[in-house]
Structure formats: C-alpha cells, structure tokens
Amino acid sequence: MPRSAPRPTAAPGSSTSLRASNERRLLSVLRTPTDKGVHTQAELARATGLAHATVSNIVRDLTAAGLLDTEPSSGRRGSAVRLAPGAGVVAGIDFGHSHIAVAVGDLTGKVLAEERVASEPEDHVLDLRLARTLLERINPAVGPLRQVGLGLPAPVVNNVVRSSAIFPGWEGVDAAAVAEETFGVPVRVENDANLGALAEHRHGQGQGHTSSVFVKIASGVGAGIMINDELFHGADGTAGEIGHLTVDEQGPMCRCGSRGCLETYTSSEHLLRLLGSHLPGATFKEVVVAAGEGNLAAQRVIEDAGLRLGWALGSVLNLLNPGIIILGGASAQAGELLLEPTRTGLRRHALSSVAETPIVISELGDRASLVGAVQLAAEDTELVHSGA
Known part of the structure; x- marks a missing residue:
C-alpha cells in the first residue's frame, strides 16, 4: 500500500478504534515467541489485560479472517492460539558497503529463508530490482507479503535518507516511497546499526x-x-x-x-x-x-x-x-x-x-542488520481485522 494512500483510520474513541487497538495488543503478544509456540486464550487475557470475553471474540473473528489458528487446549485455560501459517510473511533487505542481503520471515520475525550476494563498492545504488528478484527466489509462498524492512548504512529520518557517502544521489529521497513502488507493500526504512540493535535485543x-x-x-x-x-x-x-x-x-x-x-x-x-x-x-x-x-x-x-x-x-x-x-x-x-x-x-x-x-x-554476526530488518517489518505490520 503506497504511503500516498494510507489505510483509513477510525475516529479516536470510537468502538471501531477501540476494537482495532485491542486487536493490536493481542497480535503483539502473539508475535512474541514462546517455547510452546502457542498462547492460550487465558494467557492472552492476562498478557493484554483484556477481558476473557473480549479475547474470545477477537480470536474468533481473526480466525475467521484467516489470521489465526486455534486448537483445543487441555484443562480450563481455553483454546491454544497461534498466528496462522497463511497469515502472511514479511521481508528484510540489508544494503551494505559490499553486499545486498534479503530474507523472508514469518509474522513473529523468525527468518524462514535468506540470501546474500556481493556488490562492488562502485556500484552503490539501491538496486531494488535485484532485491526483488532475490526475494521472489527465496519466498516460501506460505502467505501474502505484508511488509518490507529496508536497512541502509546512512542516517534515516521518517524513511528519508539524510546523508550517505555510500549511496550518493539518495540524500533527501523518501526511500520507502520508492521501494513501495517496487514491492507493492508498505516499506519501513531504518539505519543498519539500529536494525542490528533490534535484532540483538530480540534474538541475540x-x-x-x-x-x-x-x-x-x-x-x-x-x-x-x-x-x-x-x-x-x-x-x-x-x-x-x-x-x-x-x-x-x-x-x-x-x-x-x-x-x-x-x-x-x-x-x-x-x-x-x-x-x-x-x-x-x-x-x-x-x-x-x-x-x-x-x-x-x-x-x-x-x-x-x-x-x-x-x-x-x-x-x-x-x-x-x-x-x-x-x-x-x-x-x-x-x-x-x-x-x-x-x-x-x-x-x-x-x-x-x-x-x-x-x-x-x-551473536548474529554479519546477519544482525538483516535479521533486524525482518523483525522491524514483523513488528510494524498492520494486521487488524479491518485492514487484513
């Protein structure tokens, strides 16, 4: 979805707005990996602070929309809930000084497939077409592509490249808007060191x-x-x-x-x-x-x-x-x-x-920024029912 046509939002304080907010809270918990790989509805209620009935209604609607899977759980703790495999995937792209790396991950930020290719320093351009080709080659096709996280070795403010010795000609450019034309989904741009920090904090x-x-x-x-x-x-x-x-x-x-x-x-x-x-x-x-x-x-x-x-x-x-x-x-x-x-x-x-x-x-070595790009895309993906 291009940023020139943002998703309509409900009026603050409306029942629709409250519903969307509650769905985001629940989905945020579901994106957090667990040893079991699932959360029970009782655990979701405790983690979100929502009433059990509210959680049950959201789970029912998101399951009907194909975003969640449920299965009976032992005891009285309610159904076990997980993100559905077909709910979609996200992608991470890391442009470095001498490489382009691309990865596909699920909506928890777990990397499913990745590929890294060398690039020559004199060829430093945002080769988005090559990145798209790599992405199409490794995409496991287990659901729609929801979002892309794009990492650059340059200061980035609101998706705009502030300065870059490595990518001359891109200073002042809204890299997200340009990339969205290539990938056809929302793109979030971030500095590569920030992505490394996110990856190590969540996974390393x-x-x-x-x-x-x-x-x-x-x-x-x-x-x-x-x-x-x-x-x-x-x-x-x-x-x-x-x-x-x-x-x-x-x-x-x-x-x-x-x-x-x-x-x-x-x-x-x-x-x-x-x-x-x-x-x-x-x-x-x-x-x-x-x-x-x-x-x-x-x-x-x-x-x-x-x-x-x-x-x-x-x-x-x-x-x-x-x-x-x-x-x-x-x-x-x-x-x-x-x-x-x-x-x-x-x-x-x-x-x-x-x-x-x-x-x-x-711990993640030269994969840190790429793993962070996938994590950023997963955490930034909008999955509320009204927009799914």
Missing part, C-alpha cells in the same frame, strides 16, 4: 536486558540504542552517531568535516589503510588471522583501535548506563583481540559504577 546478546547498545564497526562506525525494549531514535532520528564522537581534536580529518572522530581511528577501512605497507591487499579477516599468528603491526592497530573505542564507550556508559554493549560489523571479527583493549580503554574513561558493564561480540 541483548536478550534479558531492557536496555542495550549495539555498535557496528565496518567501513563506518554507528550505534543502535535500545531503551526500555524499544529503539531510541532521538529528536530527529539521528541518535547513535557514535562514530563522530571526537577522541582527538588534533586527529585526522573525518568525512563529516570534523577532526579526530572515532571513525577515523576504528573503522575497518582505516585499519586496512594503516596496514597497507605491512599487509598489502589484505582483507580485515586476513588482518585478524595475521594478528593471531603474531604479526605485531596487525596486533598494534587493533589494540589502538580498541583503546579509542573504549574511550568513546566510556562516554556512552556514563550517559546511558545500558545493561550490555554489543560489538558487531567487520571489526568485531577480531574478537578478544579487540575486546581486551576496548575494556581497558573503557575502564580509563567510565565511572567505576558502570565500568564493568559487559562488552560482548554480536
């Missing part, structure tokens, strides 16, 4: 914490922030630009126009430039291998990057006090080689009360 290292920070260190450096289990975007959507914290006023010039930004010391591209004469043509993975085998130059640049990163993360911890910090992106391949100096730098610059906050490597 951030589980069990109400707040977490995901730091993606690749060709650039950015962070996604989860507060009270929700993404924090800031006043205009650009929260998390940790790569442009100044760690040395006399440092090298950054692409943002400032000097001594964290990104100029820790991005994978920066580290590869430093090692150009020592390990010419090496990938970052090869740098990590060399460091593990005792290459002093490789060890030193990773150590220096970690110390600077710890300095910046100390400020993040002092300001936000998250439960955990998760490192992702290409540089996270260094593992403990990066983590040890990062913890050292952090202890030098963080208050003692937060200096022992866990800092870990991403």
Whole structure:
C-alpha cells in the first residue's frame, strides 16, 4: 500500500478504534515467541489485560479472517492460539558497503529463508530490482507479503535518507516511497546499526536486558540504542552517531568535516589503510588471522583501535548506563583481540559504577542488520481485522 494512500483510520474513541487497538495488543503478544509456540486464550487475557470475553471474540473473528489458528487446549485455560501459517510473511533487505542481503520471515520475525550476494563498492545504488528478484527466489509462498524492512548504512529520518557517502544521489529521497513502488507493500526504512540493535535485543546478546547498545564497526562506525525494549531514535532520528564522537581534536580529518572522530581511528577501512605497507591487499579477516599468528603491526592497530573505542564507550556508559554493549560489523571479527583493549580503554574513561558493564561480540554476526530488518517489518505490520 503506497504511503500516498494510507489505510483509513477510525475516529479516536470510537468502538471501531477501540476494537482495532485491542486487536493490536493481542497480535503483539502473539508475535512474541514462546517455547510452546502457542498462547492460550487465558494467557492472552492476562498478557493484554483484556477481558476473557473480549479475547474470545477477537480470536474468533481473526480466525475467521484467516489470521489465526486455534486448537483445543487441555484443562480450563481455553483454546491454544497461534498466528496462522497463511497469515502472511514479511521481508528484510540489508544494503551494505559490499553486499545486498534479503530474507523472508514469518509474522513473529523468525527468518524462514535468506540470501546474500556481493556488490562492488562502485556500484552503490539501491538496486531494488535485484532485491526483488532475490526475494521472489527465496519466498516460501506460505502467505501474502505484508511488509518490507529496508536497512541502509546512512542516517534515516521518517524513511528519508539524510546523508550517505555510500549511496550518493539518495540524500533527501523518501526511500520507502520508492521501494513501495517496487514491492507493492508498505516499506519501513531504518539505519543498519539500529536494525542490528533490534535484532540483538530480540534474538541475540541483548536478550534479558531492557536496555542495550549495539555498535557496528565496518567501513563506518554507528550505534543502535535500545531503551526500555524499544529503539531510541532521538529528536530527529539521528541518535547513535557514535562514530563522530571526537577522541582527538588534533586527529585526522573525518568525512563529516570534523577532526579526530572515532571513525577515523576504528573503522575497518582505516585499519586496512594503516596496514597497507605491512599487509598489502589484505582483507580485515586476513588482518585478524595475521594478528593471531603474531604479526605485531596487525596486533598494534587493533589494540589502538580498541583503546579509542573504549574511550568513546566510556562516554556512552556514563550517559546511558545500558545493561550490555554489543560489538558487531567487520571489526568485531577480531574478537578478544579487540575486546581486551576496548575494556581497558573503557575502564580509563567510565565511572567505576558502570565500568564493568559487559562488552560482548554480536551473536548474529554479519546477519544482525538483516535479521533486524525482518523483525522491524514483523513488528510494524498492520494486521487488524479491518485492514487484513
């Protein structure tokens, strides 16, 4: 559904509006995975705060609409309820510096199929036709495509790309509106670091914490922030630009126009430039291998990057006090080689009360932003009966 033709909404306070709100509450609970894979109607009533009769009526109508499946449950707890397999699927698309990744997931955000292809840096355009081709190839066709989550390595405000060194020509463009013409369904656009934060919080290292920070260190450096289990975007959507914290006023010039930004010391591209004469043509993975085998130059640049990163993360911890910090992106391949100096730098610059906050490597690796794109689409999908 194009954004130029939004779904009609009921008047606030009307019975239709209340009904839609109750359906959203119930569907939100059903999207939360459980060990059993189902929720009983009694559990749905407790989780939503709705009356048992209200839950029963909603379940009946959504089952008739093909959105839910029910089956008898033992005891007096009511029918077991789950999202119907045919209720639909969502898609996630992650455009990176050197790849395009596409995934299809169910309405809980579980990935069902995915594919990743390489792209050349000089070809950095939003190749939506290629993404659609990949999507059509992997779509399990278990229901209609409901929504697409699109991840970009750029600041995004209300689906509009604010700036992008990787996708020149897209600054100021409503990427969602353009993508909706390609996919024919609603599209939600988000910064890739934010998507990594969402994925790790829901499915990875951030589980069990109400707040977490995901730091993606690749060709650039950015962070996604989860507060009270929700993404924090800031006043205009650009929260998390940790790569442009100044760690040395006399440092090298950054692409943002400032000097001594964290990104100029820790991005994978920066580290590869430093090692150009020592390990010419090496990938970052090869740098990590060399460091593990005792290459002093490789060890030193990773150590220096970690110390600077710890300095910046100390400020993040002092300001936000998250439960955990998760490192992702290409540089996270260094593992403990990066983590040890990062913890050292952090202890030098963080208050003692937060200096022992866990800092870990991403559990989802280079899939984090893609998994987050699927999760975003699932959580954003409108499935109330009146619009199904």
